[in-house]
Amino acid sequence: MPSAAYTSGGAGHPHKTHQISKQLPELLIQLQSPKPMDSKILQQLQAIVGEGRVLTDADSLQNYGLDRTTVWSAAPCAVVLPGKTEEVQAIVRLAGRENLAIVPSGGRTGLSGGAVAKSGELVLALDRMNKVIDFNAVDRSLTCEAGIITQQLQEYAEEQGLFYPVDFASAGSSQIGGNIATNAGGINVIRYGMTREWVLGLKVVTGNGEILELNRGLIKNNTGYDFRHLLIGSEGTLGIICEATLRLAPPPKDPAVLVLGVSDFPAIMDVLKTYSGALTLNAFEFFSDLALEKVLAHQPLTAPFEQRTPYYALLEFEQTTPEVLDTAMALFEDCVEAGWVLDGVVSQNQTQAKNLWRLREDISETLSFSKPYKNDISVQVSQMPDFIRAVDDLASQRYPDFEVVWYGHIGDGNLHLNILKPDELSIEDFTQECSSVSTEVAELVQSFNGSVSAEHGIGLLKKPYLSYTRSETEIALMQQIKSLFDPKGILNPGKLF
Numbered sequence: 001m002p003s004a005a006y007t008s009g010g011a012g013h014p015h016k017t018h019q020i021s022k023q024l025p026e027l028l029i030q031l032q033s034p035k036p037m038d039s040k041i042l043q044q045l046q047a048i049v050g051e052g053r054v055l056t057d058a059d060s061l062q063n064y065g066l067d068r069t070t071v072w073s074a075a076p077c078a079v080v081l082p083g084k085t086e087e088v089q090a091i092v093r094l095a096g097r098e099n100l101a102i103v104p105s106g107g108r109t110g111l112s113g114g115a116v117a118k119s120g121e122l123v124l125a126l127d128r129m130n131k132v133i134d135f136n137a138v139d140r141s142l143t144c145e146a147g148i149i150t151q152q153l154q155e156y157a158e159e160q161g162l163f164y165p166v167d168f169a170s171a172g173s174s175q176i177g178g179n180i181a182t183n184a185g186g187i188n189v190i191r192y193g194m195t196r197e198w199v200l201g202l203k204v205v206t207g208n209g210e211i212l213e214l215n216r217g218l219i220k221n222n223t224g225y226d227f228r229h230l231l232i233g234s235e236g237t238l239g240i241i242c243e244a245t246l247r248l249a250p251p252p253k254d255p256a257v258l259v260l261g262v263s264d265f266p267a268i269m270d271v272l273k274t275y276s277g278a279l280t281l282n283a284f285e286f287f288s289d290l291a292l293e294k295v296l297a298h299q300p301l302t303a304p305f306e307q308r309t310p311y312y313a314l315l316e317f318e319q320t321t322p323e324v325l326d327t328a329m330a331l332f333e334d335c336v337e338a339g340w341v342l343d344g345v346v347s348q349n350q351t352q353a354k355n356l357w358r359l360r361e362d363i364s365e366t367l368s369f370s371k372p373y374k375n376d377i378s379v380q381v382s383q384m385p386d387f388i389r390a391v392d393d394l395a396s397q398r399y400p401d402f403e404v405v406w407y408g409h410i411g412d413g414n415l416h417l418n419i420l421k422p423d424e425l426s427i428e429d430f431t432q433e434c435s436s437v438s439t440e441v442a443e444l445v446q447s448f449n450g451s452v453s454a455e456h457g458i459g460l461l462k463k464p465y466l467s468y469t470r471s472e473t474e475i476a477l478m479q480q481i482k483s484l485f486d487p488k489g490i491l492n493p494g495k496l497f
């Protein structure tokens, strides 16, 4: 590979059905003013957490009442900031006595409304519970409080010579408790799996105010139902995650990033097959040229190579030996020869790798300015070309005037379909229009045996579509489980189902 051909962007250039009753989506912005907090409850909360740790000012209610969705208005009654598990327990018990709904709150980077408090709920924010409690080099695990920021956890692991592999663009502000409550996915799932794979133990407070210590850091523990896995992905509806014990991995050796320009979507699958059979892939992502165009218009980045192509694949692979890069380049030649790949670029150092990653990771933030209607859907990897064709046909029929941006995590079958709001359309009309087409997208997902929420969770936004992925019996069982963990229904009511 020619060392002279590095682009100014900073990277080397290789030579080249079953359905139950559907609720109507509750999608229009709800204009509510926050309900004032009952002064007796306020005093009791203050007695639990201390002065200054119950917030009722307008800015805090606004800030803590929303996640990154743009559909609802914040209207919590107050925000409480406990400092330890026993305080969480006392708050939950008080809320139970007073019939006060609680919205557990982490970094509020969610995209499905799971952390939205729009109906006078008490927001219980874990911000103050943000410490690493223990590290064990033999077990290669750490125990931390739920409010620690994901990136701080990753950095802590790195300081110990280890690696916490769950990663995504919002790692700088999301909290580990929220990651666990939503079973966060991200960019490394093809190699490392979702958050679930890394949780060895949880300390939670149930809706009944009991403290449960689940699995206690064990690798092997076949003693009946594993409640830890019920809590993971439960979106704050079963218990409040206060502490977690997490497994850590050895760090991948010298990861390199390759961005390939491809002619069409099926070619991406050929590239995936070629590379995943020969290299240890940490990530295999894709984005459309429109996604790239938006990122380049808003971020100080350059295109990966001169020629624009309809789609791009971004691969990260581990360089366990110096020969790995040669293998990657030889595969590139094969892909070009087969007509799947039109151009490509490979990182030569970590700065270049970071810049290439930004082309993919900055998409979400860039699009957020256009208030996109987001779909986070998955099918089996092998089904993706047929599925994307079917959704593309539907989108071009039903959204002829809207910009449709595709990107996602090809390696694990997860597609992000973002419909951008035209400037002249009100958010209400736009959301209404998108939600009617969403039912058709959900029907397609169902016909492919896919999921209406691959990684963002159901929250409020995807609630109307849950029954396209989960059966009536499953949903009824979920409700029964909820009533066991949270008999008064005070934990994140109205979310999930």
Ligand code: MLT
Residues within 6 Å of the ligand: 168, 169, 186, 361, 363, 364, 365, 376, 408, 416
């Ligand atoms: C991503 O893959 O970039 C995240 O899931 C966020 C998003 O879908 O916008």
Ligand code: ZN
Residues within 6 Å of the ligand: 186, 408, 409, 416, 455
């Ligand atoms: Zn994603």
